Every structure is written in structure tokens, then in C-alpha cells.
Amino acid sequence: MDKRKYPAELEEKAISLAKFIYKKDPAATSWQEVYDLYPGFKAVMDHHEAHRLYQAGELYEARKLSELSRKETGIEIHPGAQLGEDIFIDHGMGVVIGETAIVGDRVKIYHGVTLGGTGSEKGLKRHPSIHPDAEIGANATLLGNITVGHHAKVGAGAVVLHDVPPYATAVGVPARIILHDKNWNRIGEYQI
Numbered sequence: 737m738d739k740r741k742y743p744a745e746l747e748e749k750a751i752s753l754a755k756f757i758y759k760k761d762p763a764a765t766s767w768q769e770v771y772d773l774y775p776g777f778k779a780v781m782d783h784h785e786a787h788r789l790y791q792a793g794e795l796y797e798a799r800k801l802s803e804l805s806r807k808e809t810g811i812e813i814h815p816g817a818q819l820g821e822d823i824f825i826d827h828g829m830g831v832v833i834g835e836t837a838i839v840g841d842r843v844k845i846y847h848g849v850t851l852g853g854t855g856s857e858k859g860l861k862r863h864p865s866i867h868p869d870a871e872i873g874a875n876a877t878l879l880g881n882i883t884v885g886h887h888a889k890v891g892a893g894a895v896v897l898h899d900v901p902p903y904a905t906a907v908g909v910p911a912r913i914i915l916h917d918k919n920w921n922r923i924g925e926y927q928i
């Protein structure tokens with residue numbers, strides 16, 4: 737894997753993200769290991785540049801960069817997607833994040849997660865919005881212009897086609913919603 741060099745204005749962000757991931761990942765032995773080797777780190781940093789190009793109207797160049805990043809990391813983030821601070825994509829292989837997806841600060845995403853469209857939306861916003869501190873388990877598929885609330889958890893392998901409230905857990909196919917209070921005491925559930 738290539739070691740990345742980031743422009744001066746991104747270097748501070750890069751070090752801060754690598755340190756954040758190091759703190760969160762019990763398997764990481766140093767932030768430098770994250771910085772040099774972690775595909776999720778590289779994909780997010782590449783996305784900063786791809787998104788800047790996208791916003792500047794350099795759509796082809798933006799897409800080219802995101803495709804190069806996908807080739808190396810196995811993680812596909814459309815340059816139009818809006819990512820917050822300290823996004824941790826763990827393992828990462830097979831992650832797909834669509835053009836109008838919004839991913840809030842400190843969201844954790846495991847490998848195989850799709851933040852996609854249903855294929856039938858007509859509006860401009862076609863992909864999910866994930867609010868801060870939510871966690872999306874491996875191979876979960878979230879489709880359409882839905883919202884996952886802050887601190888919510890989506891279980892590995894879930895298929896989510898409707899909103900998930902804050903502090904709720906969504907599991908299964910189609911997802912069952914388990915409601916919690918802020919201290920994670922179970923207060924109800926429903927099938928969607």
C-alpha cells in the first residue's frame with residue numbers, strides 16, 4: 737500500500753483522525769500505524785480532496801480520485817457525500833457511500849456497509865443521513881433518504897429502509913427497532 741502525503745492544510749486533520757482511530761481501535765498499536773496502513777483512514781482522507789474538487793465543479797477529477805482510492809482501499813465514497821469529523825471506517829472493504837449521503841461526526845462504519853439509494857427515488861436527496869455517534873455494523877444495508885439518529889446502532893447484516901430513532905438499535909431483515917433511553921435501558925421495540 738502506498739504511504740500518503742497530504743497537503744499542509746490537511747496534515748493536521750490527518751494526524752488528528754489517525755489519533756482518534758488509534759484511541760478507538762483496540763487492535764491499533766500506534767497512530768502512525770493507522771496513518772500509514774489503515775484503508776479506512778486513507779479513504780476518508782482521500783475523500784476530503786475528492787469532495788473539495790466536487791464542490792469546485794471538477795467532477796471528473798473528483799470521481800477519478802475516488803475511484804483510485806477505491807482501487808487501493810476497497811472503500812467507495814462518492815465525492816459528493818458529506819462526511820463529518822473523525823469518521824472511523826473499520827476494515828472497510830466493500831463499503832459504499834452514495835452521492836447524497838451525510839455521515840455525522842464520530843460515526844463508525846464497518847466493512848460491507850452500503851449507504852445507498854433504493855433505485856427509485858426522484859428527489860435530490862437519495863441516500864441516508866447518519867447522525868453523530870451512530871454505529872453501523874458489518875454488511876448492513878441502508879437504503880433511501882432515511883435518517884439514523886445520533887448514538888443509534890445498526891446491527892451487522894441489518895437491512896434498514898426506514899428512520900432509526902436516536903439511541904435505538906436496528907437489527908435483522910427487515911430491521912427490528914429496539915428503543916432505549918439515554919442510559920441504554922430498553923424501553924420498547926417495533927418492527928418496520
Ligand SMILES: CC(C)(COP(=O)(O)OP(=O)(O)OC[C@H]1O[C@@H](n2cnc3c(N)ncnc32)[C@H](O)[C@@H]1OP(=O)(O)O)[C@@H](O)C(=O)NCCC(=O)NCCS
Nearest residue numbers: 827846872873874889890891892893894905906907908914
Ligand atoms: C446490534 C449490536 C450493535 C448490539 O446492540 P445492542 O443495543 O447492544 O443490542 P443487544 O445485544 O442488546 O441485542 C438486542 C437484540 O438484537 C439481537 N441482535 C443483536 N445483534 C444482531 C444482529 N446483528 N442481527 C440480528 N439480531 C441481532 C439480539 O439477539 C437481541 O435480541 P432479543 O431482543 O431477542 O434479545 C451488535 O450485536 C452488532 O451487530 N454490532 C455490529 C458489530 C460489527 O459489525 N462488528 C464487526 C467486527 S469485524
